[in-house]
Amino acid sequence: MGGEFETRWGKIVFYTLIILFVLMTVSPLLWMAKLALVSQTELDAYPPRILPQSLELTSFETIFGDNRFRSGLINSVIIAGVTTVICLSVGSIAAYALARLKFGLRGPVLSTILAVAFFPAVAIIAPLFLQFSNWGIVNTYQAMIIPDVLFALPLTVYLLVAYFRELPLDIEEAAKVDGAGPMQTFFRVTLPLSIPGVVTTGLLCFIFAATEFLFANTFAFDPSTQPVTVIIPQFATEYRTNYGAQAAASMVVTVPLTILVLAFQRRIVSGLTAGAVK
Amino acid sequence: MAESATGPGTGTRPSGGFVLAALRTVRNEVTDKERRLAYILVTPAVVIILAIALVPLLYAIWLSFQETIINQSSSFVGLQNYVEMLQDSDFHSALINTTVFTVLSVSLELVAGMAIALALSRAFKGRGIARATALAPWALPPAIAAVMWRLMFQDEVGGGIVAYLIKSSGIYTHPILGSDTALVMAAVLVDAWKTTPFMALLLLAGLQVIPQDVYEASKVDGATSWQQFWRITLPLVRPAMLVALLFRTLDAWRVYDLLWVMGNRQLNSLSVYVYNGVKISQLDFSLGNAAAVFVFLSSIAIAVVFIKVLGTRAVD
Numbered sequence: 001m002g003g004e005f006e007t008r009w010g011k012i013v014f015y016t017l018i019i020l021f022v023l024m025t026v027s028p029l030l031w032m033a034k035l036a037l038v039s040q041t042e043l044d045a046y047p048p049r050i051l052p053q054s055l056e057l058t059s060f061e062t063i064f065g066d067n068r069f070r071s072g073l074i075n076s077v078i079i080a081g082v083t084t085v086i087c088l089s090v091g092s093i094a095a096y097a098l099a100r101l102k103f104g105l106r107g108p109v110l111s112t113i114l115a116v117a118f119f120p121a122v123a124i125i126a127p128l129f130l131q132f133s134n135w136g137i138v139n140t141y142q143a144m145i146i147p148d149v150l151f152a153l154p155l156t157v158y159l160l161v162a163y164f165r166e167l168p169l170d171i172e173e174a175a176k177v178d179g180a181g182p183m184q185t186f187f188r189v190t191l192p193l194s195i196p197g198v199v200t201t202g203l204l205c206f207i208f209a210a211t212e213f214l215f216a217n218t219f220a221f222d223p224s225t226q227p228v229t230v231i232i233p234q235f236a237t238e239y240r241t242n243y244g245a246q247a248a249a250s251m252v253v254t255v256p257l258t259i260l261v262l263a264f265q266r267r268i269v270s271g272l273t274a275g276a277v278k
Numbered sequence: 279m280a281e282s283a284t285g286p287g288t289g290t291r292p293s294g295g296f297v298l299a300a301l302r303t304v305r306n307e308v309t310d311k312e313r314r315l316a317y318i319l320v321t322p323a324v325v326i327i328l329a330i331a332l333v334p335l336l337y338a339i340w341l342s343f344q345e346t347i348i349n350q351s352s353s354f355v356g357l358q359n360y361v362e363m364l365q366d367s368d369f370h371s372a373l374i375n376t377t378v379f380t381v382l383s384v385s386l387e388l389v390a391g392m393a394i395a396l397a398l399s400r401a402f403k404g405r406g407i408a409r410a411t412a413l414a415p416w417a418l419p420p421a422i423a424a425v426m427w428r429l430m431f432q433d434e435v436g437g438g439i440v441a442y443l444i445k446s447s448g449i450y451t452h453p454i455l456g457s458d459t460a461l462v463m464a465a466v467l468v469d470a471w472k473t474t475p476f477m478a479l480l481l482l483a484g485l486q487v488i489p490q491d492v493y494e495a496s497k498v499d500g501a502t503s504w505q506q507f508w509r510i511t512l513p514l515v516r517p518a519m520l521v522a523l524l525f526r527t528l529d530a531w532r533v534y535d536l537l538w539v540m541g542n543r544q545l546n547s548l549s550v551y552v553y554n555g556v557k558i559s560q561l562d563f564s565l566g567n568a569a570a571v572f573v574f575l576s577s578i579a580i581a582v583v584f585i586k587v588l589g590t591r592a593v594d
Contacts, residue, residue, distance in 0.1 A: 017394075029415075109320050113323060119577075120531070122553070127338045211418070235425070236425060250426045254422060261413050265409070272480075
């Protein structure tokens with residue numbers, strides 16, 4: 001509904017709404033940054049004061065001095081990284097077949113893969129728990145990577161199918177006329193042309209796996225394999241009144257994710273909304 | 279989909295039946311090869327889904343009719359697990375909390391998301407910044423968002439800014455973290471904070487495909503903005519809206535981390551109930567698994583209602 005504002009009041013209401021929206025979105029993050037950076041005295045003082053009165057890095061020293069936090073960060077990167085690599089390898093070839101090749105079960109295969117996006121993760125934790133116990137892989141990275149791959153794969157396929165379909169067909173046709181088979185066309189033409197799409201998809205896969213909680217909390221028992229998303233909520237008990245440490249730990253996870261998402265926001269939005277408006 | 283099989287004869291006009299037949303053979307050969315390749319390419323993905331989703335799901339359904347204790351043999355008990363589950367007061371609170379959370383958070387996100395999407399669909403100064411900030415909370419892990427907001431809901435300490443604001447406004451004067459009802463409401467707010475902007479972006483994408491001339495034509499006919507919204511915007515954005523709505527509802531229905539962390543492990547939801555049975559108490563494993571099957575079946579029921587009643591298509 002573009003165009004000019006009909007009245008001055010319309011304009012005022014409009015900008016108030018926008019400013020309110022931005023403030024409400026951002027202020028909790030700013031408040032966490034404040035809590036992470038002020039002294040314990042200020043954290044305990046009541047009523048709260050909006051502007052920081054002190055500035056120190058004690059909270060960050062506390063959490064980075066905590067072994068579990070450091071290993072949690074590493075575990076998160078390993079779990080999310082391996083999940084991303086598997087999803088991109090398996091997902092990109094499947095997406096290429098679904099986007100460009102003709103085969104009878106194309107529709108059913110696509111539906112099956114996408115249906116998983118609507119599948120409640122909690123439905124399979126009991127059988128997986130039994131199975132992983134039998135295999136002796138509870139409390140290992142695999143126990144989290146296996147279900148993470150399942151749920152990141154539909155997202156990967158969905159995004160890449162949309163991306164491959166947008167590529168101009170004539171380049172691939174030209175490769176074919178020059179005698180390239182479908183696999184050659186995929187690896188030499190389609191994939192190199194899709195690098196931006198693949199990178200965005202990989203990023204979303206990574207974010208998905210790094211933010212996963214249910215499987216991590218169910219299948220990892222101790223800090224040796226627990227990702228940081230499981231470690232930080234435990235801090236509420238460990239650092240009961242050390243609110244600064246809890247806030248600092250949250251910031252360490254939040255800031256890089258936010259920066260990544262903001263850097264790629266245009267691509268992420270167009271990727272994720274591609275299917276919604278078809 | 280364009281024709282992908284192009285034999286060497288492309289471009290020449292086949293003059294007789296023989297040429298046509300020859301062309302068809304080349305074509306079929308290419309298509310056969312292509313089809314075989316396609317099946318090879320999708321096999322790993324399909325195997326992953328069948329092995330990690332379908333097989334465990336069927337196993338879970340089978341298990342739900344068994345009395346299971348981990349590392350021991352199980353015995354068939356019919357519907358007993360479901361009967362026990364339905365009589366369990368923890369399951370009742372889980373069902374109530376999940377229902378309240380789902381209905382409130384999804385409605386709030388839809389209404390607020392629509393308002394924001396309508397605002398963002400206008401051209402204005404700072405639109406890029408407003409849109410970019412929308413994605414910031416979305417990328418946060420829900421468990422971390424819950425930790426952050428728990429700090430802000432703390433009663434009578436410097437970090438508890440939201441508790442302070444709510445208390446001084448007189449809306450709710452008791453400690454928020456001390457009551458289950460207040461905690462569920464708080465979780466609704468946190469979920470709305472985290473997801474509304476994303477909902478807005480999905481709706482915005484739907485709004486942007488509505489052609490401008492429809493609005494201009496209606497303006498010529500004297501339609502007010504209000505009429506435009508109800509008669510043009512809403513019907514045309516409906517498909518995008520329903521997909522987003524279905525997705526969000528199913529997502530809220532399986533809520534786990536937000537309630538678990540916000541309630542410091544004490545707040546029940548359907549998924550928390552499953553988790554408690556499966557991981558924490560080995561004696562309740564069968565009940566937890568039965569609840570897991572319940573979550574699956576109720577999710578299907580929700581999807582069917584959305585698709586049938588509201589006329590959306592879930593997939594594709």
